Amino acid sequence: MGAAVFAELLRERRLSAGWSQDELAERSGVSARSISALEAGGRRPRLSSVVRLAEALGVDQDTRTRWLAAARDTDPQRSAGSDGPDAAPAAEPTPGAAALPPLPPGLSSGPAGSSSPQQLPMAIRHFTGRARELQALDELLADVTPGCGAVVISAIAGTAGVGKTTLAVHFAHRVADRFPDGQLFANLRGFDPDRSPVDAADVARGFLDALGVPALRVPADPDGQLALLRSRLAGTRTLIVLDNAREAEQVRPLLPGSNTCLVVVTSRNRLPGLVALDGAVPLALDVLSRAEARELLARRLGAAVVEDQQDAADELIELCARLPLALNIAAARAADHPGTPLGVWARELRDSQARLDLLSAGDSHADVRVVLSWSYRALAPQAARLFRLLGLHPGPHVSAAAAASLAGLPLSETRALLEDLHRAHLITAPERGRYTFHDLLRVYAAEQVAALEPPQGQAEATLRMLDHYLHTAHRAGCLAYADDAAWQSLDLAEPAAGVAPEDLADRRQALDWYRDEQSVLERIVDSAHRAGADVHAWQLVGAQVAYLLKSGLWQQWQRASETALAAAERTGDRRRQAHAHRWLGQVHRSQGRQPQAQRELRQALELFEALGDRPREGRTRLDLAIAHGEEHADAEAVAESRRALELFQAIGDPSGQALALNSIGWYLAQQGELREALPYCRRGLDLARDTGNLPGQSSIWDSIGFIHHHLGEYHEALPAYHESLRLRQAVGDYFLQADIHTHIGDTHLALGDVEAARDSWNRSLAILEDLQHRDADAVRARLNASTGPGRLR
DSSP: OHHHHHHHHHHHHHHHHTOOHHHHHHHHSSOHHHHHHHHHTOSOOOHHHHHHHHHHHTOOHHHHHHHHHHHHSOOTTSOSSOSSTTSOOOOOOOTTOOOOOOOOSSOOOOSTTOOOOBOOOOOOTTOOOOHHHHHHHHHHTTOOOTTSOOOEEEEEEEOTTSOHHHHHHHHHHHHGGGOTTOEEEEEOOTTOSSSOOOOHHHHHHHHHHHTTOOGGGSOSSHHHHHHHHHHHHTTOOOEEEEEEEOSHHHHGGGOOSOTTOEEEEEESSOOHHHHHHHOOEEEEEOOOOHHHHHHHHHHHHOHHHHHHTHHHHHHHHHHTTTOHHHHHHHHHHHHHSTTSOHHHHHHHHTOHHHHHHHSBOSSGGGBHHHHHHHHHHTSOHHHHHHHHHHTTSOOSOEEHHHHHHHHTOOHHHHHHHHHHHHHTTSSEEEETTEEEOOHHHHHHHHHHHHHHSOHHHHHHHHHHHHHHHHHHHHHHHHHHOTTOSGGGGOOOOOOOTTOOOOOOOSHHHHHHHHHHHHHHHHHHHHHHHHTTOHHHHHHHHHTTHHHHHHHTOHHHHHHHHHHHHHHHHHHTOHHHHHHHHHHHHHHHHHTTOHHHHHHHHHHHHHHHHHHTOHHHHHHHHHHHHHHHHHTTOHHHHHHHHHHHHHHHHHHTOHHHHHHHHHHHHHHHHHTTOHHHHHHHHHHHHHHHHHHTOHHHHHHHHHHHHHHHHHTTOHHHHHHHHHHHHHHHHHHTOHHHHHHHHHHHHHHHHHTTOHHHHHHHHHHHHHHHHHHTOTTHHHHHHHHHHTTSTTOOO
């Protein structure tokens, strides 16, 4: 038989050369196990292996022809798949794969007698999810324009460990039967830390060998080899997977000029040049969805285990950042100890300093830290430094301007470096101008900054970051809340060198910045306090407290105020303690916790009195008046407001006087003394106009509308309420708009317009439900009552 003949020829030639099987394996690239099997005569030799062995042994053309003939002359009943244990198994179509359109008919399957390589690596048995991505890849097979000559290319890009190769190989096995002329696979080693990226010509030589092209026909020069590969692939139906590419130039020379081939490229970089110039279809691969991550754990550990320990499984998923590599490693550890609850593994992973140590399976390709390091080491020095420094940022996202201050670099240079990191999939850009990365990358960046940046450099970068947010927040406060006194007491030092606060131009930009950065500011305050930067922590709270108050962000406001009080107490600064007590009193009052509000406000009042800070003493008295009013102690509220008015008159504070006059008028109205209340409010409105206090004007117009409403003067009440609402919207007081909408609805109802009333109440309810505020029940009751018999809907 042919296999036996070839075995004898190979063994004889090897022995005459004086080589062992291991030496021949090293010189030919065919494994020693395969050579042993071939010499035993029990395996059908693959033509590509025959060519490589002949070339290594230096046989002449006649001998090579005899070897190839012997290799072809085999028992047709033998397996056509392998010449040894290193051969790739033929893939079977995946059950349930999407129905794909047929390729154009009449295509050649290549020269007669040529080899049909099947180089795809083994597919992963527990492949999970990726339905959207697989559909996008399936659709590529329909994207064929007959006669255009353009190859179809998919460029799968994503961060380390996200499963790019797994997806590409899984897809390739699904559609392998559509490419009868073979499936070629090459690892381009674009990010291998120990070896250089594979040159395109080296890949071409390997492909030509696999395709059965005799070595003597392969040109010596690289360009000739690449041209021959394109010629050999022309008109064939061949699937080519180019894995782990570093750049487009590594891929472009290997692209066949044939629309009957499909090329799938994977890379940690985005390869924009391949998309722009070569028509590649980009496919960005993100971490798994929560549902896909649960499915992966269920496939690895059993559905019952995940279902019975759902909370622990979900925590494990988030601690692994939904990164497939991390999840597979964690699942493998759990599978090795089937009796251990998943909560044990989750508890271990909570320690961020040990997390990457635990996410390792003792193999460089199954070690999250090692795999991430391959992308990191490929960065240019400045980009690597920026990535490290981002490990100091608490997240969840960072703007380009904040990153520039963190690094102490110009904004234009920082943007370019961020794009480098984005192309390398070390950060993502979920929205324009803002960047983030998953928690495992954050942990890795923190490790790198701790290891490579000196303590002084870390401290300077942290100071620049804190100064950036503090000075930008202060600027936002100046623009958005010019009439509020809170931000005016910050006593800021000059920002550190290299800090460039964001350039906010007007109130709208200021409010947008507060909204976009709110989650970041929460973490920045906590980070400053933990780092012992107590002055920054307190000032950061002071710079945003007006926004938190007026936006109704009660929980965030309370946490920030508690941190500010702790920071002030640690420094022993009584003035800052007084402010923090007042902020806490305000948030307790707004949440209906009046005893706690009274306690905090009294502490603030005592401190302001002791410090001789009479303007803030007066404003704290007005806060106490509101707290009394919340408990329906209107007489005490009027009395406290009068004491505040006397104080503001004594120090000549017209803005404070306007607020105190309105407070007196409001609580007189609550007592039913409507005619007596109106002059106080009108005097307050004049002062508020004179001082340009827009929030004060809005509050007073609301009081005037309320008084007119309860006097039965509904047509006078509506214009007052609408002016109050206009001003509230202009200054961005989100929560207080709900009160005004409620009052407008009440007046519409009194005028008999139930539809208009319901519209206003619904607007109020939307705000209150968004804020989860206790007043929502009262508005909901109005709406329910308005749907009774005889009411319009």
